[in-house]
Amino acid sequence: MAQCLWCNRTYSPSLNWERLFDLEAPKNLCRRCWNKIERLEAHPPLCSLCGRALAGLEAHFIVKDYCLDCYRWEKGSFQGLLRRNYSLYHYNPFMKAYITRLKFQGDAVLVMPFKRAFRKAYQQHFNHYLPVPIPISPQRMQERAFNQAELLAQLLPKSPLELLKRVSQYRKQSQKTRRERTLFQENPFELIQPLPTALLNPSIVLIDDIYTTGATLRQAALALQPLKPANITSLTLLR
Numbered sequence: 195m196a197q198c199l200w201c202n203r204t205y206s207p208s209l210n211w212e213r214l215f216d217l218e219a220p221k222n223l224c225r226r227c228w229n230k231i232e233r234l235e236a237h238p239p240l241c242s243l244c245g246r247a248l249a250g251l252e253a254h255f256i257v258k259d260y261c262l263d264c265y266r267w268e269k270g271s272f273q274g275l276l277r278r279n280y281s282l283y284h285y286n287p288f289m290k291a292y293i294t295r296l297k298f299q300g301d302a303v304l305v306m307p308f309k310r311a312f313r314k315a316y317q318q319h320f321n322h323y324l325p326v327p328i329p330i331s332p333q334r335m336q337e338r339a340f341n342q343a344e345l346l347a348q349l350l351p352k353s354p355l356e357l358l359k360r361v362s363q364y365r366k367q368s369q370k371t372r373r374e375r376t377l378f379q380e381n382p383f384e385l386i387q388p389l390p391t392a393l394l395n396p397s398i399v400l401i402d403d404i405y406t407t408g409a410t411l412r413q414a415a416l417a418l419q420p421l422k423p424a425n426i427t428s429l430t431l432l433r
């Protein structure tokens with residue numbers, strides 16, 4: 195018998211089900227909880243840039259194989275800044291509660307069920323890319339005792355490298371029209387100096403728990419530009 199990390203129910207892990215049918219089933223969660231988690235790949239087509247499911251969107255939110263948000267990003271001055279985001283799961287009410295407990299109640303062990311799927315996504319889509327976790331501010335670090343992006347990055351087969359620091363907490367950009375302007379002016383990220391290692395045109399995969407508007411990841415990508423990266427992508431648990 196095993197105990198579910200989320201609901202504490204004891205359950206019998208079905209070896210057949212996990213081993214034969216669903217190698218990526220999150221470990222340490224009972225099937226009832228696991229059934230509430232929606233893999234984005236199970237609902238194609240996905241936006242070719244940010245990986246969100248296009249099926250649930252109204253027609254005018256889809257432009258070719260992009261969602262409207264990505265289309266706008268790519269039309270503006272940040273074209274190509276973030277080449278691609280891959281997210282594993284839909285940010286549904288269950289995952290919202292899950293990630294809240296993980297982040298705000300300091301329940302770091304809650305990342306473990308996703309270890310295998312997260313590693314596999316990295317190997318499939320960003321193999322050998324350098325994982326760079328999105329930092330949180332020192333104040334947040336004190337409140338939470340860990341950075342969820344670092345926890346996720348540590349699940350990967352390649353060692354993550356901290357290249358960025360968050361220098362301040364700017365208020366959230368509330369209006370999309372302000373988005374591009376504020377991206378430069380209010381970028382909370384800076385390169386760590388001196389750099390921990392010499393890097394020549396690295397291919398980078400930014401690691402974070404959630405892709406929301408894409409602004410945070412693009413700010414991080416901007417801060418990394420002095421490294422002349424060959425590629426900046428992102429791998430996130432949720433979209």
Ligand SMILES: [Zn+2]
Nearest residue numbers: 198201224227
């Ligand atoms: Zn459960």
Ligand SMILES: [Zn+2]
Nearest residue numbers: 241244261264
């Ligand atoms: Zn998109």
